[in-house]
Amino acid sequence: MSNPSHSKPTEAExxxxxxxxxxxxxxxxxxxxxxxxxxxxxxxxxxxxxxxMAEKRLVKRNEEQRTHVYEADASEEETQxxxxxxxxxxxxxxxxxxxxxQALGNRSTSPEELTQIRNLLDQIEGEKxxxx
Amino acid sequence: MSNPSHSKPTEAExxxxxxxxxxxxxxxxxxxxxxxxxxxxxxxxxxxxxxxMAEKRLVKRNEEQRTHVYEADASEEETQxxxxxxxxxxxxxxxxxxxxxQALGNRSTSPEELTQIRNLLDQIEGEKxxxx
DNA sequence: GTTTTAATACGAAAAATTTCGTATTATTAA
DNA sequence: TTAATAATACGAAATTTTTCGTATTAAAAC
Numbered sequence: 001m002s003n004p005s006h007s008k009p010t011e012a013e014x015x016x017x018x019x020x021x022x023x024x025x026x027x028x029x030x031x032x033x034x035x036x037x038x039x040x041x042x043x044x045x046x047x048x049x050x051x052x053m054a055e056k057r058l059v060k061r062n063e064e065q066r067t068h069v070y071e072a073d074a075s076e077e078e079t080q081x082x083x084x085x086x087x088x089x090x091x092x093x094x095x096x097x098x099x100x101x102q103a104l105g106n107r108s109t110s111p112e113e114l115t116q117i118r119n120l121l122d123q124i125e126g127e128k129x130x131x132x
Numbered sequence: 133m134s135n136p137s138h139s140k141p142t143e144a145e146x147x148x149x150x151x152x153x154x155x156x157x158x159x160x161x162x163x164x165x166x167x168x169x170x171x172x173x174x175x176x177x178x179x180x181x182x183x184x185m186a187e188k189r190l191v192k193r194n195e196e197q198r199t200h201v202y203e204a205d206a207s208e209e210e211t212q213x214x215x216x217x218x219x220x221x222x223x224x225x226x227x228x229x230x231x232x233x234q235a236l237g238n239r240s241t242s243p244e245e246l247t248q249i250r251n252l253l254d255q256i257e258g259e260k261x262x263x264x
Numbered sequence: 265g266t267t268t269t270a271a272t273a274c275g276a277a278a279a280a281t282t283t284c285g286t287a288t289t290a291t292t293a294a
Numbered sequence: 295t296t297a298a299t300a301a302t303a304c305g306a307a308a309t310t311t312t313t314c315g316t317a318t319t320a321a322a323a324c
Binding site: 027028029043044047048051066067068 | 270271272273274
């Protein structure tokens with residue numbers, strides 16, 4: 001939310017962000033190795049993508065060392081929120097509830113998670129009533 | 133779920149599907165008019181997209197009349213589920229709960245909707261315990 | 265010091281998606 | 295019947311995204 005200049009990452013860019021979020025600041029080599037676990041991808045392909053992402057300010061780049069280190073610029077949560085907003089509009093016509101119902105419905109969610117969601121519901125309803 | 137041949141619709145295709153789901157079987161002219169409310173788009177652009185969608189079997193086409201009538205092949209719910217699965221993987225690394233929390237958190241949801249979600253939670257937990 | 269290795273830069277090809285122009289043809293209106 | 299209107303077909307241009315080859319250079323190994 002803080003930086004409105006964040007353009008929507010493409011699919012390939014998002015895969016790279018996932019690696020950065022999961023493992024923290026990383027080199028191109030490392031990111032490429034991680035991606036290679038899922039699919040075949042050349043080193044220079046990953047490099048080019050990350051260079052583009054640096055231009056777009058999706059990632060920050062530390063150039064102090066000969067081997068650059070990249071870091072996601074926005075937090076995973078921030079980005080997820082943006083992606084979610086967009087996804088909600090395009091796929092669910094804005095109905096958060098429908099999305100939630102489908103996400104919970106066709107899927108195994110642990111009792112702990114269900115409890116957490118209940119707590120969140122309590123909290124939301126509490127706020128609505130003016131308590132807190 | 134019924135037809136595994138459903139390829140993932142692109143963004144532009146999804147916009148067209150939205151119109152078809154919302155209004156039922158429609159002509160290209162009608163769909164184009166609806167899309168035009170949101171953004172400038174030429175008639176033949178919409179036509180071409182819908183022709184491609186027919187090839188991909190994303191829509192069915194009734195050619196009995198000179199003016200063809202298009203209809204979404206898969207239901208909105210089916211398609212949403214597929215999109216959601218994919219989105220969950222790419223954006224939330226598979227954590228349905230995280231997605232739900234974010235969807236409910238930063239957003240206004242009505243008391244009625246919250247109640248519905250509670251009911252769904254009850255239902256899910258009930259099933260888990262072997263009741264129903 | 266020279267060679268080998270491994271990194272970035274960068275252009276451009278390849279692939280996927282979107283847009284649109286033009287030709288053709290059926291239907292409607294005059 | 296003829297002219298105007300409006301629909302589809304289709305190729306291809308334009309745009310966006312992804313992939314990769316080659317050149318260059320710094321660092322490490324010998």
